[in-house]
Amino acid sequence: MDPAVLKQLALGGGPPFIIALVALLIAWWKRGRLGSIDAPIPPSPARPGGPLWLAPLLLGGVLIGMHPLLFGKYVLPPRAAFDWIPIGAAIAMVLGISATRVRFPWFARWAVRAVIIAACGALMSMNWLRGAWGFGTGSLWIAAFVITTLAVWWSFERVADRSRGIEGPAAALFFIGGIMQLMLLGFASLSLALVAEVLAAVLFAACVVSLVRPSFTLAFGGVHVPAVVGGMVMLQAFAAETGDVRLHPLYAGLLLLSPIASAIATFGPLGRMSGRRGTIARLAIGALPVLIAIGIAAARFTPPNADQSYEY
Amino acid sequence: MSKCACKGVWMMVAAAGLTGLFAVAGAGLMGAGEATPAAAPAATADGAFAVDAVHSSVFFKIKHMNVANFYGRFNKVSGSFLLNKESPESSSLELTIDTTSVDSNNKGRDDHLKGNDFFAVKEFPTSTFKSTAVKKTGEGVYEVTGDLTLRGTTKPVTAIVTDTGSAAGRKGGTVAGMEAVVTIKRSEFGVSFMSGAGLSEEVTLTVSLEGKKD
Numbered sequence: 001m002d003p004a005v006l007k008q009l010a011l012g013g014g015p016p017f018i019i020a021l022v023a024l025l026i027a028w029w030k031r032g033r034l035g036s037i038d039a040p041i042p043p044s045p046a047r048p049g050g051p052l053w054l055a056p057l058l059l060g061g062v063l064i065g066m067h068p069l070l071f072g073k074y075v076l077p078p079r080a081a082f083d084w085i086p087i088g089a090a091i092a093m094v095l096g097i098s099a100t101r102v103r104f105p106w107f108a109r110w111a112v113r114a115v116i117i118a119a120c121g122a123l124m125s126m127n128w129l130r131g132a133w134g135f136g137t138g139s140l141w142i143a144a145f146v147i148t149t150l151a152v153w154w155s156f157e158r159v160a161d162r163s164r165g166i167e168g169p170a171a172a173l174f175f176i177g178g179i180m181q182l183m184l185l186g187f188a189s190l191s192l193a194l195v196a197e198v199l200a201a202v203l204f205a206a207c208v209v210s211l212v213r214p215s216f217t218l219a220f221g222g223v224h225v226p227a228v229v230g231g232m233v234m235l236q237a238f239a240a241e242t243g244d245v246r247l248h249p250l251y252a253g254l255l256l257l258s259p260i261a262s263a264i265a266t267f268g269p270l271g272r273m274s275g276r277r278g279t280i281a282r283l284a285i286g287a288l289p290v291l292i293a294i295g296i297a298a299a300r301f302t303p304p305n306a307d308q309s310y311e312y
Numbered sequence: 313m314s315k316c317a318c319k320g321v322w323m324m325v326a327a328a329g330l331t332g333l334f335a336v337a338g339a340g341l342m343g344a345g346e347a348t349p350a351a352a353p354a355a356t357a358d359g360a361f362a363v364d365a366v367h368s369s370v371f372f373k374i375k376h377m378n379v380a381n382f383y384g385r386f387n388k389v390s391g392s393f394l395l396n397k398e399s400p401e402s403s404s405l406e407l408t409i410d411t412t413s414v415d416s417n418n419k420g421r422d423d424h425l426k427g428n429d430f431f432a433v434k435e436f437p438t439s440t441f442k443s444t445a446v447k448k449t450g451e452g453v454y455e456v457t458g459d460l461t462l463r464g465t466t467k468p469v470t471a472i473v474t475d476t477g478s479a480a481g482r483k484g485g486t487v488a489g490m491e492a493v494v495t496i497k498r499s500e501f502g503v504s505f506m507s508g509a510g511l512s513e514e515v516t517l518t519v520s521l522e523g524k525k526d
Contacts, residue, residue: 004377004510072504079464080435080502082428127435127464189428191505237430 009203013195016062020205021222027051028213038061050215052100055206055222060093062197064230066152070194081124085195085229092228103298113153114146120232121145128239141239148256149231154222155259159286162266167279168218169206171262171286172226176200178255178290179233182247185297192233199226243282254293262286318351359392360404361488368521370409375512386426388413393490395446395454395475399488402501403446405473405492408517409439429505436463442467446467456492462501469494485526492519 031050067086075083094115103109121142122129129138136247152175160168177200182191203226210216234255236245265271273281281309313466330505370386384496388410396403426433443458452475460469473496478488495516507513 002510004506007509008506039502050448071497073466075502080428080432082432131437132434191429309494 008190009197010195012066013201016066016198016201017205019062020058020202021208023054024205024209024216025212027054028209028216031215033139033215037079037155041186042064043237050216050217051221052220054096054220056096056100056225059199059202059222059225062090062202063089063195063225064093066198070198071191079127080124081127084120084124085232087123087178089225089229091116091120092224095099096221096224099224100154103220104243110150114150114197114213117146117149117228117231118142120228121149121235124232124235145231145239148234149227152231152256152259153223155263156218156227158263158266159259160218160223162271163279163282164210164217164280165214166180166207166210167262167282169203169210169216170221170283171259172218172230173200173203173207174258174262174287174290175255176203176230177295178258179230179237181290181294182251182255183233183237183296185294185301189237192237195229201230248297251293251297257289258286261289313335318393318461324351326340339392343373359525360392361486361521361525363389363391363407364487364522364524365389368523371518371520373516373518375514378512384414384416386410386413387415388519389519391441393488393521395473395488395490397448397452397475400446400448400454400471403443403454403456405440405441405443405446405458405471405490407521409441411439412437432517439463441469441471446473460494460496460501462496463503465501467496467500469496471517481524485524487522487524489520489522491521493517 028050042255045309071082074079074086078084078087095112099109104112125133125138128141129135133141156168156172159171174176178192180196180200182188183196206216206218206222234247234252238249238252262285263281265285270278270281270285272278342480364389368389369390372384372386373381374384376382386409389407390410390426391407393407394403409497412433412523414422414431414433416425425431425453440461441458443456445457447449447455447457449455449472454473454475455470455472457468457470459466471492473490473492476489476491478486481487493516495514497513498504499513505511
């Protein structure tokens with residue numbers, strides 16, 4: 001791979017991982033010792049202890065902080081769809097932090113989320129609505145964006161609420177990490193891959209912390225930033241790119257299936273399965289769609305020495 | 313099954329169905345909103361030459377890996393120009409470049425250039441330049457200041473424009489030529505992908521136009 005690309009990827013992954021790992025370890029060192037990976041999944045969402053506010057703060061704050069280093073200064077007011085991503089992250093971060101303090105009735109929560117996602121989708125789509133899409137096509141895209149992002153959000157939240165330890169961050173990591181890998185493999189957009197990479201690095205740090213502190217959780221606000229930003233990146237990668245670099249619908253479908261599969265795994269006998277076997281089984285179900293997508297993309301990947309190949 | 317679990321299962325079934333719907337809808341919409349055709353030639357100002365796209369060229373130059381200059385082109389351009397030797401301030405230059413026509417002689421790179429990392433052509437299918445002031449600096453040489461819009465950002469830039477000649481048209485009327493060169497800092501226009509890390513920050517645009525008028 002091009003050394004310049006590797007340098008960008010190192011910048012996008014290294015500092016966020018180290019910052020998140022250090023911050024989460026310090027914050028969860030004492031509180032996270034309680035509980036165990038072998039503990040049964042609670043039957044209903046219960047507010048856990050610990051510094052829940054830190055995960056949304058890190059996910060949103062690191063992404064917003066890394067933006068100028070990776071992409072140059074913020075474009076304000078935003079002009080391109082991409083310029084809205086840090087704003088979406090900021091909104092999701094605030095919502096996530098507030099969710100660690102107050103939990104409103106479910107209909108109020110989901111109504112607010114739907115409005116926020118619809119607003120993000122509409123703002124991102126302004127240029128496409130004026131030009132390539134028109135109102136009819138644009139409305140379909142925005143509706144699909146709202147519905148699927150809500151589905152991903154619900155899935156993340158379901159897993160985070162019903163488990164402690166690695167399952168919550170891993171479910172988000174599969175989805176966000178999968179986006180990053182597929183963006184890179186298709187040469188679709190290094191910018192979008194880097195956005196996903198920053199979040200994936202923080203989520204990976206959360207997974208590491210959850211292994212040593214099994215009470216760690218993304219419940220009550222920790223999944224808001226990955227859900228919103230993941231949806232925004234998907235919208236742009238799937239709907240807005242052109243030609244062969246557009247995220248293939250098959251990959252998009254498999255990526256979206258991953259969090260839903262993780263959520264499905266929390267129901268029934270599998271959901272009740274405790275211990276490491278249960279955790280590994282549920283993780284495998286969430287990882288499978290992403291691994292299939294990456295496998296297909298890797299098989300289709302044109303090697304750099306082929307005719308008409310392209311490296312950055 | 314508890315009420316909560318029932319609600320959850322129902323939501324999951326709906327979510328799974330919608331995921332498939334999204335993929336299918338996406339596949340169906342793949343063709344929607346593809347490349348926007350080149351803008352029609354702008355109405356020419358009095359006495360201005362309408363750009364003859366067949367005999368006009370738009371090139372961009374960028375340094376790759378701080379080693380070699382790479383040249384790419386845009387294949388569709390429209391607009392008008394007028395270089396008035398006697399009264400330079402009445403000169404004008406208006407251009408519309410179809411960014412979907414970017415051509416770097418490599419399909420993979422063309423797709424990448426059309427994407428979000430560079431021109432984001434689905435969001436910004438055109439780039440425009442409109443002169444605001446023209447100053448004669450030598451025989452047949454002009455300094456043309458104007459507003460360049462690229463990727464939705466408009467900034468004033470100054471191009472060095474050379475009058476490359478004029479003649480009687482083969483089918484009547486008059487033909488004239490000009491060449492404009494301008495160097496921009498691409499990050500100022502929101503195109504900061506790998507700026508300074510493999511691709512130079514400065515990009516030089518060279519626009520060679522042939523125009524005709526009756």
